[in-house]
Amino acid sequence: MSSYYSNTNIRQTFLRYTIPSVVAMLVSGLYQIVDGFFIGHFIGYEGLAGINLVWPVICLISAVGVMIGLGCGSLISINRGEGNLVTAKQTLFTGIALLFILGLLTVIVAYYISPIILKIQGTSEQTLLYGMQYAEICTLSAVFSICAAAMPLLIRNLESPKIATGLLIIGAAINIILDYLFIVQWQWGLQGAAIATVIAQLVVMVACLFYFFSSLSSLRLTLESITFSLNKAVKVIKLGLSTLVMYLYISFVVALHNWLFMKYGSPVDVGAFAIVGYLMSLYYLLAEGIAEGIQPPISYYFGANQVNNIENLLKLALKIVTISGIIWLLVLNIFPITIIGVFNDVDIELINKTQNGLRLHLILLFLDGFFVIAAVYFLAINQGAKSLMVSVGNMLVQIPFLILLPQWFGINGIWLALPLSNMVLFLIAAPMLWKDVKGRSKQGQTYALAKS
Structure with a gap:
């Protein structure tokens, strides 16, 4: 089977898929970051704290979409690498159907558990009110959020990364314009921010559906050819399960941080954590964009048994995320006041607490990029269990630090839990990744000798 992957060198493949993917991730991240910008300036720290209380719920919703998007996308690329286009088309439709089936279930679950999640984090009455306003709209429209998170990933696996990126840019532009209208002009508060996000995600979802049934798609769906496969649905979920767990980990850890900051501090500390989270997410989105960008070609190379290409692409990705993580860390520490001022430049207490958080919380920021690459690598080569181990390990290792350190160091202990x-986790995950890559390399050499 002829494919773009097999006709270009590794660097060209990396650039062709990671650049649109990184742009897409950063643009999709603007949904929340832009909300934070408007809320921080026009509502204040209580608004920032309120929206941060909803982050665990948002992560739960996004988890379902990314799980299906990456799981289904990996299977599609593996099918294409093996030359099974009919199977790939069936996998695509099964994934799309799963988005709506699990999306409706997520609406029900998220709507009823969101008040509980917000309340157990412990907060002031006003902050809780802000959070409830935002959460109600986000949960009722969870289907749109899930589809908007997953469908661009599927389009990227169909060798259309520029189209996927373009759709996300359109969605982000709509969100920015509506945020300005709803929050600044019409003063709808956090409800306005949520409505703006939902409308933008709805537009992205509709545009993606049009793509799948149009001649633009390399696996064009028609009403006559679509079939749902329960077996493939199970495979999609199993393969994407590690990503689901990773997002659940983020959801749980954010909630635990919020609770601890309220226990040892105040809503101002939660607001500072929100800003640190936005700034951290810029790098995390970059790393995730690179990871999701290399996933389609790695899955293709895996299906085509091109082991050397897998190793070279992985090394290049790890080098880029490490260097970029160090650079972003330096920028944050050299210009903290200027960067924090993007979200709030008048509240001195909020600025000081945020600066302290940046200095402590993100000191080993680049390791987060390593974990993202490692988890997606294992997912791309159909090793969902190992990918799950990296994701679960990230959660299990951090919990003891979050429990113990605040008792000894207070607020600073909460900030230090992540880097420690x-x-x-790096001491555990790095050898596991190295062993897998080298073992696969030896298998490839044996296969090449046998073939010759």
Whole structure:
């Protein structure tokens, strides 16, 4: 089977898929970051704290979409690498159907558990009110959020990364314009921010559906050819399960941080954590964009048994995320006041607490990029269990630090839990990744000798 992957060198493949993917991730991240910008300036720290209380719920919703998007996308690319286009088309439709089936279930679950999640984090009455306003709209429209998270990933696996990126840019532009109208002009508060996000996601979802049934798609769906496969649905979920767990980990850890900041501090500390989270997410989105960009070609190379290409692409991705993580860390520490001022430049207490958080919380930021690449690598080569181990390990290692350190160091202990747990997890995950890559390389050499 002829494919773009097999006709270009590794660097060209990397650039062709990661650049649109990184742009797409950063643009999709603007949905929340732009909300934070408007809320921080026009509502204040209580608004920032309120929206941060909803982050665990948003992560739960996004988890379902990314799980299906990456799981289904990996299977599609593997099918294409093997030359099974009919199977790939069936996998695509099964994934799309899963988005709506699990999306409706997520609406029900998220709507009823969101008040509980917000309340157990512990907060002031006003902050809780802000959070409830935002959460109600986000949960009722969870289907749109899930589809908007997953469908661009599927389009990217159909060798249309520029189209996927373009759709996300359109969605982000709509969100920015509506945020300005709803929050600044019409003063709808957090409800306005949520409505703006939902409308933008709805537009992206509709545009993606049009793509799948149009001649633009390399696996064009028609009403006559679509079939749902329960077996493939199970495979999609199993393969994407590690991503689901990773997002659940983020959801749980954010909620635990919020609770601890309220226990040892105040809503101002939660607001500072929100800003640190936005700034951290810029790098995390970059790393995730690179990871999702290399996933389609790695899955294709895996299906085509091109082991050397897998190793070279992985090394290049790890080099880029490490260097970019160090650069972003330096920028944050050299210009903290200027960068924090993007979200709030008048509240001195909020600025000081945020600066302290940046200095402590993100000191080993680049290791998060390593974990993202490792998890998606294992997912791309159909090793969902190992990908799950990296994701679960990220959660399990951090919890003891979050429980113990605040008792000894207070607020600073909460900030330090992430870098210390990352250090421990790296000592476990790095050897596992190295062993897998080298073992696969030896298998490839044996296969090449046997073939010759």
